[in-house]
Amino acid sequence: QVDLVESGGGLAQAGGSLRLSCAISGRTFSDHVMGWFRQAPGKEREFVASISLNGDNTYYADFVKGRFTISRGNAKMAYLQMNSLKPEDTAIYYCVAREGGSSTPAQIIGDPKRVDYWGPGTHVTVSS
Numbered sequence: 001q002v003d004l005v006e007s008g009g010g011l012a013q014a015g016g017s018l019r020l021s022c023a024i025s026g027r028t029f030s031d032h033v034m035g036w037f038r039q040a041p042g043k044e045r046e047f048v049a050s051i052s053l054n055g056d057n058t059y060y061a062d063f064v065k066g067r068f069t070i071s072r073g074n075a076k077m078a079y080l081q082m083n084s085l086k087p088e089d090t091a092i093y094y095c096v097a098r099e100g101g102s103s104t105p106a107q108i109i110g111d112p113k114r115v116d117y118w119g120p121g122t123h124v125t126v127s128s
Helices: 106-110
Strands: 002-007 010-013 018-026 032-039 046-051 058-060 068-074 077-082 091-099 122-127
Touching (some): 002 091, 018 091, 018 122, 032 068, 032 106, 046 068, 046 077, 046 106, 058 068, 091 106
Antiparallel strands (some): 032 046, 091 122
């Protein structure tokens, strides 16, 4: 059983920053590609960013390029640094993971159907 544990959500002002963290816990001997999706109130869930096992391949949604940065701490940790936040970034942010080794591209979990595991979500609210 693999669990994803998110932290770091909260309230920020427009133009501010937040850093989300995600940890893989549970019994697993597999490696994982990791990433983030989000869902704003009344909107569809959408992909945000993903990163390969070794952190050498990243993939971003166009609307966060230049503002958000995804990184890996180790094989079981991922982070999402969110800068220049906008009110439209307000959403529940979900950490996601898919089993995959060093050759698995980050883009693979841009499709939610290819995600193996979902975290419970962490709220991010950006005030104007």
